[in-house]
Amino acid sequence: MNVKIQSIHFDATEKLQEFIEKKVAKLEKTFEDISNAEVQLKVVKPATAQNKETSLEVTVPGQKLFVEKTCDTFEEGIDLCVDAMKVQLTKFKEKTRKM
Template sequence: MEIKIKSIHFDATEQLKAFIEKKTEKLVKAYEDIQNVEVQLKVVKPATAMNKEASLNVSVPGSKLFVEKTCDTFEEA
């Protein structure tokens, strides 16, 4: 499984990247044939709370899965 992490308008720390990789590795429990996972992180409105947006594109044979959530921190999303 290949994991791609994109951070838009900021530089993600190594600690955040390690956290994301650890969490996405757990997806194998739900789907064994995951081809790749693309994680996109974006700060929506820098001066407000609930401004961290995380989205995942998961490619599995025959379909693509997508989820998106906006929270106060990337780890929470």
């Protein structure tokens, strides 16, 4: 799986990038045929609470699945995005099994 990380309006640290790659890689346990994962990190209105916007787009055969969360930290956002994506992947996997 290819993981692409985009940080908008700031530079993501090495530690944050490693954290993201580790978390997103766990999605392969839920669904093996993931070809791409794209993570976008954005700081919205700096100096306010809940200003870190995290989005995760996963490409699976024939479809793209998308999740977006807004939190206080990017780590929290990634955790929530990965959890939500696991649910979507599980539903997608069940749909494809029935076909």
